[in-house]
Amino acid sequence: MHDIRFIRENPEAFDAALARRGVGSVSSAILDLDARRRAVTAKVQDAKARRNEASKAIGQAMGQGDKDKAESLKAKVAELKQTMPALEDEDRQLAAELEAAMAGLPNLPADDVPEGASEDENVEIAKWGALREFSFKPQEHADIGPALGLDFETGAAISGARFTFLRGGIARLHRALGQFMLDHQTGQNGYTECAPPLLVRDEAAYGTGQLPKFSEDLFQTTDGRWLIPTAEVSLTNAVREQIVDETRLPIRMTALTQCFRSEAGAAGKDTRGFIRQHQFEKVELVSVVRPEDSEAEHDRMLGAAKGVLEALELPYRTMLLCTGDMGATARKTYDLEVWLPGQGAYREISSCSNCGDYQTRRMNTRYKPEGSKKTEFLHTLNGSGLAVGRTLVAVLENYQNEDGSVTVPTALKPYMGGIEQLTPET
Numbered sequence: 001m002h003d004i005r006f007i008r009e010n011p012e013a014f015d016a017a018l019a020r021r022g023v024g025s026v027s028s029a030i031l032d033l034d035a036r037r038r039a040v041t042a043k044v045q046d047a048k049a050r051r052n053e054a055s056k057a058i059g060q061a062m063g064q065g066d067k068d069k070a071e072s073l074k075a076k077v078a079e080l081k082q083t084m085p086a087l088e089d090e091d092r093q094l095a096a097e098l099e100a101a102m103a104g105l106p107n108l109p110a111d112d113v114p115e116g117a118s119e120d121e122n123v124e125i126a127k128w129g130a131l132r133e134f135s136f137k138p139q140e141h142a143d144i145g146p147a148l149g150l151d152f153e154t155g156a157a158i159s160g161a162r163f164t165f166l167r168g169g170i171a172r173l174h175r176a177l178g179q180f181m182l183d184h185q186t187g188q189n190g191y192t193e194c195a196p197p198l199l200v201r202d203e204a205a206y207g208t209g210q211l212p213k214f215s216e217d218l219f220q221t222t223d224g225r226w227l228i229p230t231a232e233v234s235l236t237n238a239v240r241e242q243i244v245d246e247t248r249l250p251i252r253m254t255a256l257t258q259c260f261r262s263e264a265g266a267a268g269k270d271t272r273g274f275i276r277q278h279q280f281e282k283v284e285l286v287s288v289v290r291p292e293d294s295e296a297e298h299d300r301m302l303g304a305a306k307g308v309l310e311a312l313e314l315p316y317r318t319m320l321l322c323t324g325d326m327g328a329t330a331r332k333t334y335d336l337e338v339w340l341p342g343q344g345a346y347r348e349i350s351s352c353s354n355c356g357d358y359q360t361r362r363m364n365t366r367y368k369p370e371g372s373k374k375t376e377f378l379h380t381l382n383g384s385g386l387a388v389g390r391t392l393v394a395v396l397e398n399y400q401n402e403d404g405s406v407t408v409p410t411a412l413k414p415y416m417g418g419i420e421q422l423t424p425e426t
Contacts, residue, residue, distance in 0.1 A: 001361035002102050004034055017108040020115050020323045030101055037094035044087045051080040103206075104213050106328035107358040113332050116322030122335070123322070128306070129315030131339055132398060140342035141396040142273035145170065147404055147424035148396075150274060161271070162263060162278045169422040173395070173408065174281070176415035178388045181283040181308050182256045185385050189304040191254035191285060196234030198258060199225040204237040207363035209329035209355075219260045219278075227260035231284035232382040239288055240363040243375055249367065250297060251288040254385065256281060274389050275347065281388040287381040290367070291357065294379035298354040302334050305350040305385045311411045314394050315339040317346050331356045338390070342397040349390045352383030 007014050011027035018026065054076045114123050146152065149170035155163040166174055185191045205211040205226045210218060210233065219227040228234055235253045244251070259282050270276035285304060289297045302318070309316045321333040330353035337346035357377040360366070366375040399407045404424040408416050 001099075001358060002105060002108075003357075003361065004030075004098070004102070007031065008034065014108070018105065020109055020113075021106050021326075022117065022324060023105065026101070026105065030098070033094060033098045033101060037091065037098055040087060040091045040094055044084065044091050047080050047084050047087060050076075051084070054080070100212075103362070106326075107331045107355060109323045109326065110332040110354070113326070114320065114322045115324075117324040118322075119325045121322040122325055123320045125318040125320050125334070127315070127317045128310065129313065129339070131315055132341060134341065136402040138341040138397060138400060140273065140340075141393045143342070144396050144400055144404060144406065145274065148406065148422045149425070150396075152273075159278075162276065164274055164277060168425075169419060170392075172416060172419065173412070173422065174388060174392050176412045177391050177395070178256045178281055178283060179415055180311075180412055181386055181388070181391075182254065184308055184311065185254045185283060185285060185304060188307060189252075189300075191252045191304070194231075194235060194238075194253050194255045196228075196231055196238070196255050196257065198228050198234075198260075200228055200233055200237070201225060204233055204240070207240055208233045208236050208359050209362065213328065217262055219262055228257065229261045230259050230282060230382075230384075231255040231257040232286055235284060235286040236288075236359060236380055236382065237363060239365045239378075242365055244288065244365065244367045244378060246290070246367050246370060249288065249290055249378075250293060253286045254283060256283045256388075274393050277389060283385045283388065285352075285381075285383045285385045288360075288365070289379050289381070290369075291376065291379050294354050294356065294381060297379075297381055298332065298334075298352065301381055301383045301385075302336075302352045305336055305352055305383055308386050308391075309336065309338060309349070312391070312395065312409045313411075314391075314398055316349070321351075327351070327353060329353070329355045329358055331358065336386075338394040340394060340397045342400075347390070347393075349394065350384040350386050353381065355380045355382070 007027055007030055011031060015025045015027050058074060114121065116122070149166060149168035151165040151167060154165040158165065182193060186193050199221065202211060202224070205218065210229065218229055221227070235255060238253065239251065259280050261278060263276055263278060285301055287297050287301060306316070316336050316338045319335040319337060321335055326333045333351055333353040335348050336350040338349040340347050356379050359380045360377040366377050368375045395409060396406055399409060401407065406422045408420050408422070413420060
């Protein structure tokens with residue numbers, strides 16, 4: 001959500017910032033709605049004041065024995081009571097229209113976000129890790145996985161496309177990855193482990209920006225709740241409608257959860273393999289911080305995600321997303337892309353975003369700075385630390401052997417009950 005006062009005071013700057021994200025000029029229409037709404041609000045407030053003043057005067061007139069004046073004032077109050085409901089309805093309607101007009105707009109990009117229309121214009125910041133030199137032609141995970149227990153056919157038979165059934169050693173490796181990531185983020189980076197709901201109400205999905213614009217990307221239950229596309233929704237809403245005590249800041253939360261996405265906007269993408277599923281697991285990172293701390297927190301969160309890849313010795317690169325590739329709620333996003341030798345390409349495995357006060361305005365989440373009488377909106381950040389399924393893909397491809405087996409990374413061995421290698425089923 002945007003600050004209407006900023007739009008009033010900086011309409012040209014607001015339009016210029018949104019233009020970097022491909023959004024046309026909108027400030028004029030928003031300010032027109034705002035002016036109309038404020039005019040009606042003023043009428044409502046004036047009518048209430050006149051009603052209260054007349055009601056008070058009735059008592060005084062009665063006390064003075066002036067019945068004619070009292071009856072005249074009663075008639076005035078009755079007239080105001082008849083006209084006020086229509087004004088109040090108009091006020092509510094214009095307020096809803098104004099909120100809807102702003103709620104569908106993306107966040108304003110930070111000044112240092114590169115301008116671009118697509119992922120082709122993202123900027124590489126750095127690379128980490130040496131690419132393994134294979135003595136054989138490395139295969140893609142979709143070719144290695146089936147013999148190791150990555151069962152695409154059974155998953156599809158049970159649930160349809162973009163579902164996979166894991167069994168045996170590969171199911172344990174998948175579990176090990178999630179537990180390792182969670183332990184790493186809590187033990188090494190100080191995030192508090194949480195076990196949040198997987199089903200949320202409309203207001204929670206609205207608060208983090210999934211609703212109303214991206215409802216088609218979500219799954220909805222018959223009772224109207226939404227399956228979370230990421231634990232960001234549940235974790236961030238843990239501070240919804242709160243004035244947070246400054247001594248609690250920064251708040252850092254993490255959770256390993258199932259996530260559900262309809263992938264409505266990804267038709268035809270990654271239909272083969274385990275990259276893009278309707279159901280998947282992810283370790284999510286969420287921070288709630290003071291505005292002046294959000295930039296440093298963004299770098300810290302990115303480092304927490306990098307740490308998992310480095311512990312697993314998986315080569316990756318860091319990308320700064322351009323304006324056209326960022327999510328709608330983000331003001332700045334870094335992607336981590338892991339190297340997949342089977343594909344011969346880097347693929348996204350984590351996104352870490354600074355949302356500024358975009359989500360907290362929607363959730364009404366504030367704090368009162370020390371020495372201040374006024375509250376301010378906090379900043380929120382979220383990131384993947386990491387996507388478990390995509391990390392499994394990266395392990396399969398980077399640790400594969402010529403005979404079809406896969407070596408268990410050193411960092412995961414304590415979680416594997418003595419299993420050091422996954423071998424193909426005979």
